[in-house]
Amino acid sequence: MTIYITGHKNPDTDSICSAIGYAALKGEGYAAGRLGNVNPETQFVLDHFGMAAPELLGDMAGQEIILVDHNEAAQSADGIEEAKILEILDHHKIGGLKTSEPILFCNVPVGCTATIVTMFYKQNGKTPDAKVAGLLCSAILSDTLAFRSPTCTETDKATALELAAIAGIEDVEAYAKEMFVAGSELGSKTEKEILYLDFKKFNSGNTTFGVGQVSSMSGEELQELKPRMQAYMEESFAEHGADMLFFMLTDIMDESTDLIYCGEGADAAVKAAFKSDAEDRTYLKGVMSRKKQIVPQLTDALK
Amino acid sequence: MTIYITGHKNPDTDSICSAIGYAALKGEGYAAGRLGNVNPETQFVLDHFGMAAPELLGDMAGQEIILVDHNEAAQSADGIEEAKILEILDHHKIGGLKTSEPILFCNVPVGCTATIVTMFYKQNGKTPDAKVAGLLCSAILSDTLAFRSPTCTETDKATALELAAIAGIEDVEAYAKEMFVAGSELGSKTEKEILYLDFKKFNSGNTTFGVGQVSSMSGEELQELKPRMQAYMEESFAEHGADMLFFMLTDIMDESTDLIYCGEGADAAVKAAFKSDAEDRTYLKGVMSRKKQIVPQLTDALK
Numbered sequence: 001m002t003i004y005i006t007g008h009k010n011p012d013t014d015s016i017c018s019a020i021g022y023a024a025l026k027g028e029g030y031a032a033g034r035l036g037n038v039n040p041e042t043q044f045v046l047d048h049f050g051m052a053a054p055e056l057l058g059d060m061a062g063q064e065i066i067l068v069d070h071n072e073a074a075q076s077a078d079g080i081e082e083a084k085i086l087e088i089l090d091h092h093k094i095g096g097l098k099t100s101e102p103i104l105f106c107n108v109p110v111g112c113t114a115t116i117v118t119m120f121y122k123q124n125g126k127t128p129d130a131k132v133a134g135l136l137c138s139a140i141l142s143d144t145l146a147f148r149s150p151t152c153t154e155t156d157k158a159t160a161l162e163l164a165a166i167a168g169i170e171d172v173e174a175y176a177k178e179m180f181v182a183g184s185e186l187g188s189k190t191e192k193e194i195l196y197l198d199f200k201k202f203n204s205g206n207t208t209f210g211v212g213q214v215s216s217m218s219g220e221e222l223q224e225l226k227p228r229m230q231a232y233m234e235e236s237f238a239e240h241g242a243d244m245l246f247f248m249l250t251d252i253m254d255e256s257t258d259l260i261y262c263g264e265g266a267d268a269a270v271k272a273a274f275k276s277d278a279e280d281r282t283y284l285k286g287v288m289s290r291k292k293q294i295v296p297q298l299t300d301a302l303k
Numbered sequence: 304m305t306i307y308i309t310g311h312k313n314p315d316t317d318s319i320c321s322a323i324g325y326a327a328l329k330g331e332g333y334a335a336g337r338l339g340n341v342n343p344e345t346q347f348v349l350d351h352f353g354m355a356a357p358e359l360l361g362d363m364a365g366q367e368i369i370l371v372d373h374n375e376a377a378q379s380a381d382g383i384e385e386a387k388i389l390e391i392l393d394h395h396k397i398g399g400l401k402t403s404e405p406i407l408f409c410n411v412p413v414g415c416t417a418t419i420v421t422m423f424y425k426q427n428g429k430t431p432d433a434k435v436a437g438l439l440c441s442a443i444l445s446d447t448l449a450f451r452s453p454t455c456t457e458t459d460k461a462t463a464l465e466l467a468a469i470a471g472i473e474d475v476e477a478y479a480k481e482m483f484v485a486g487s488e489l490g491s492k493t494e495k496e497i498l499y500l501d502f503k504k505f506n507s508g509n510t511t512f513g514v515g516q517v518s519s520m521s522g523e524e525l526q527e528l529k530p531r532m533q534a535y536m537e538e539s540f541a542e543h544g545a546d547m548l549f550f551m552l553t554d555i556m557d558e559s560t561d562l563i564y565c566g567e568g569a570d571a572a573v574k575a576a577f578k579s580d581a582e583d584r585t586y587l588k589g590v591m592s593r594k595k596q597i598v599p600q601l602t603d604a605l606k
Contacts (some may be wrong), residue, residue, distance in 0.1 A: 094400055094401055094406060098397055099397040103412060107408040109405040109406060
């Protein structure tokens with residue numbers, strides 16, 4: 001009977017790629033499984049390296065199973081209580097699971113399960129092939145937002161770069177952007193939906209102003225979005241019930257925000273708040289937080 | 304505040320030595336603790352390598368703690384529910400513990416936690432000093448019954464031998480015997496207590512016979528015990544309510560049993576059962592199980 005290796009329900013790139021990577025290391029008798037649909041980002045990764053998605057698993061009662069990227073029954077396969085868990089590789093909090101026998105449970109506080117899977121390759125004196133290395137590298141880039149997440153450790157970064165070399169990924173940043181663009185769901189949304197993804201209103205003096213924000217790993221995606229949002233904000237201005245509208249296009253990779261806006265006085269407020277001479281936009285390097293880096297400054301400027 | 308590293312309540316040699324060994328690896332800010340008295344075997348080990356026992360810990364609520372050789376709250380320090388568990392190194396079944404953040408939880412199905420602690424030395428490119436290596440080696444010898452337990456893996460054995468070389472233990476078997484003798488509690492028991500440690504009566508034909516068994520890692524200890532038990536069985540024969548008495552002195556290291564006995568016909572039964580010409584004893588190589596290797600044979604011989 002095949003022993004399935006699976007990530008959590010509603011799988012992300014780490015859950016899919018770590019399962020495939022660990023199954024490849026374990027070899028005969030083991031296969032990767034998944035507990036839900038492959039998301040667009042993961043599909044891009046699988047396509048990029050010419051790999052098939054793992055088998056969709058049903059009820060696992062009575063089977064032997066290895067868990068990656070999760071360690072809680074609630075996140076795992078249906079029937080997990082009646083399955084025999086053989087091993088767990090994870091990087092989350094410890095969730096209270098019990099076993100009847102000693103098992104390998106390797107939970108390491110790193111940014112990505114794929115980093116742990118790669119540790120096991122090394123411990124076994126093995127190297128993943130180029131395709132598997134590509135998947136594992138992609139998982140680390142995904143979970144760590146290309147090394148920008150506070151959960152990212154030096155080990156994650158070093159591991160991803162080693163894997164990239166094996167996989168033949170020459171420009172890791174460029175590849176990560178491509179992956180994040182493929183995974184972005186902004187493309188399928190209307191301008192109104194994007195404005196209201198994360199929108200709040202504030203008051204200063206007699207002025208009510210709204211500030212929306214969208215964050216992306218892709219500067220290109222944001223540049224494509226920017227004129228669409230500017231046009232939408234101007235044509236729909238009256239319906240948002242604010243004296244000024246601001247919209248932050250925050251580029252996670254560049255660690256900057258492109259601030260667009262409309263409404264009478266908004267240009268002056270931005271110039272005062274950010275000491276900028278730009279006419280219809282402000283490129284704000286180092287600005288990513290609406291709460292800390294935009295709203296207090298605008299509030300002061302509008303008093 | 305010192306971060307304590309501790310094994311389980313009622314600590315054995317692994318719980319004490321793995322705590323000391325891991326604290327030595329972690330270095331400044333960390334100290335080994337213990338959750339109970341040091342047993343005679345562990346005291347022998349500490350004395351042998353000139354090490355002090357870890358500090359006896361009280362309620363750990365509000366403190367930071369690392370668990371070795373256990374992963375269940377019930378086996379751990381008082382106040383563990385209000386302590387912050389930073390790491391767990393263990394080799395038991397997974398016991399349902401929860402944490403609020405990701406932690407290092409390294410549970411490996413090997414024979415001894417000290418084997419896992421030694422893995423961490425290697426992962427960090429470090430080598431334990433001779434004293435610590437001696438403690439870790441002793442823990443492995445203790446938990447694996449000097450490599451004879453079914454829980455012992457090749458990794459445990461290889462690790463213990465590497466540690467023995469660092470510690471300057473020239474004859475690992477001899478050292479293990481010395482440790483097991485020091486840890487044995489047979490020395491403090493009367494012959495009657497030893498006979499009844501594990502004693503059962505059986506019937507065959509018209510004969511009632513009793514078979515007791517004691518197992519030891521030390522052949523010397525058993526040889527010392529043998530004449531005492533023989534004399535006791537003969538002088539107290541009438542009070543045991545059996546036609547024949549048998550007593551198995553089982554040497555775990557030698558994988559053999561020295562069978563002593565008394566009562567009319569016992570000698571003939573032993574000769575018939577085990578095809579032996581010995582007059583008052585039978586050295587039975589490979590015999591360790593009363594249920595499978597002694598009682599059926601005697602039962603057949605007495606029919």
